[in-house]
Amino acid sequence: MSEARRIRLLQVASVLAVLAVWEASARAGWVDPLFVAPPSVVARAFGAIGGAALIALGDTLAKTAVAYTLAVGLGVPAGLMIGSVRAVHDVVHPFVVALYGIPKILVLPWIVLLLGFGTAPAVAYGAIHGLFPILVLVIGGVRDVDPALITVARSYGARPWQIYWKVILPASVPSVLASLRLGIVFCLLGVLIVEMFAGVRGMGHVLNALANGFQAAQLFAATALVSAASIGFVLALDALNEKLSHWRG
Amino acid sequence: MTTSAFRLAILSGVLALWEIAARAGNPLLYVPPSAVLPSLVNLVALRSYPDLLEHVLLTAREIAVAYALAVAGGVGVGCALGGHRVLGRAYAPMLAALYAVPAVVWYPSLMLFFGLDAASKIAFGFLLGFFPITLAVLAGTRQVNPHLVTVARSFGASPLAVFAKVLLPGMLFTLVGGLRTGLALAVIGVIVGEVLGAKAGMGTLINHAYGLFRTADYVALVLVTLVLIVTSDVLASLVERRARRWTT
Amino acid sequence: MTVADAELIRIDGVAKRYRTASGVVDALGDVSLAVPEGQFCTIIGPSGCGKSTLLGMLAGLVGPDGGRVLIEGQPVTGPDPRRVATVFQDPGLFPWRTALENVEFGLELQGADRGRRRAVATELLGPLGLRGFAEKYPRELSGGMKQRVAIGRALAIDTKILLMDEPFGALDEQTRMLMGEWLLDIWRRTNKTVIFVTHSLHEALALSTRVVVMTARPGRIKSVLELPLGYPRAMESPELVTLRAKLWSEIRDESLRAMSES
Ligand SMILES: Nc1ncnc2c1ncn2[C@@H]1O[C@H](COP(=O)(O)OP(=O)(O)OP(=O)(O)O)[C@@H](O)[C@H]1O
């Protein structure tokens, strides 16, 4: 058997084993089914939450899409600019790092206070969550461009804009893509937190309500649904990444 | 010189704008910086929240436990996956996929399972800290040049010696970076947990102050929490610098 | 033709001091050199003596601290890809461009249309031994292949002056000798002026019309050896064996000095 097959087998077997142990311990009463629903019940719960959960997921994803567009539209160009203009970088970078480091959860109450309940705070908070990792990664990517390549381009007579266009931008593609990948997870995270904290709709609100209602099976099903959506997005971005930075080893 | 002047200008500009905007606006929503100082004094003097210290200590304790668990789990799992090729190739991609899930989706389940006390915060802090540490250990073990292991073995190094003299120094750089990120995330996990639902701790106080529209107190509490966070990060960075000096 | 006319490159008392966080380095002392058109001028000297720095000045990438650098009588103020092409010590290929696209780079900057770029670059890949590798990315090429792509990139813009900083340094000896023959062939057909940096005595003696020996850092010109010989050169001839011994004795001292200093 090839190693790839063995590994695939091991992965499937482990997932099945975890599910089996989980199912068995729930049935045997080792864990309180009120808190941990067995997989078989969770599977059925997908049907129970069904359409309502999908609508909630759609709501969350729509907010995430707006937040993500804002974060990317602002973060990538700003990151490229800060990264490539030395003077701006020196002045601004400490602020970016500080704002990146501050847990955004601390400003969450304030944002909800300002923007109320509903869509606006979720979008704003999601965008803030995504913006800083994007900025930090893009700035880092631009700063890491091999200076030897810039020298080569200069020796061939490249003008500043040509250096930007033909060297800095293509060299930054991997870090921009990495920032897009990280950014979407962070935006979704931000939206979900607001929905949990002060939501009236959306998946975060649903998860919270299910937890407060001690509906473990539905809660697990809903959690799996959001997780699958997020993993799907990241895998799609990974595929795009693979395609656009095929020149890397 | 001019750089720091610009930085100072930006900082004071933001503060001034904030002050002006806050004075013009609704004082419930906007707190001018000048109003924060008295609140901060009241807070630190234990006048506005007499039990502040208990909350700080609770949060710090939750963080410490969550982080300790995350380090133990992360280093253990990371070494296991990094040291065993088949295990690594089977489980590392699964871990990476789980890492792509915004962690907060797990929190309601943890809250359901562990209740509203410290346990759910610790569990969430652990979860957040565990991933970066595991992935850093994994990356670290992969980053060590296998040729160096061969070289050490050819000089008769035992497996233990290979680990201590080749693997550990080789991955230390990545490892301490992961440990520091792990701490930052464990801290965030605990505080997010406290804000989203808890009975005590800094996050709860913040939530409470906001709920009562005590916005100046809210900002003061945020500042105190930031001090807690920055302290933990400074400690981590000292350890990190120490370790890096040791490696070079 | 007057002497000044024939002088393509004139280096006049240049010096270079690098200031870094860890202190100052006097890379280049007081260097003067005139190179007539059509020469194959090799610069040889111990590691760190400022050879790359000197080439950087000719390429318009490094500003001299003192003195001046003239090409065709005009001071060099910046890169001038219409007259000077450089092959760098580190190949410096753009990792996101294929071999062919890397070779096209200079023409692309000069606004040549796509068809011509392709044609010039494709034609160059053949003699560089890269015919089957046009669509490969740098990471898929061996060290020697990368260096050949870098040479192709410089040849593509067909300049009067070709600066080559240890272009064959990373190659095995056989490939190196073949590449030398190939370069010689191009040089003789095109009448380019080549400034060539190497650490190889063999290469210097087999290729050059003139060898410039530099001292240990801060680099100065220690001696100049004229080689008014034909090609191909019989390296075992008594004449070349004597020259080789002479060159080695010049370089040996400097290399020893450089090693004991560092
Ligand atoms: N950009 C720079 N900043 C600081 N020091 C530099 C810089 N470039 C070169 N140097 C220093 O100047 C000296 C000469 O460097 P240079 O690269 O010109 O030497 P070289 O003769 O080409 O050496 P090699 O044969 O090893 O390539 C060295 O000591 C080097 O460390």
Ligand SMILES: [Mg+2]
């Ligand atoms: Mg050099």
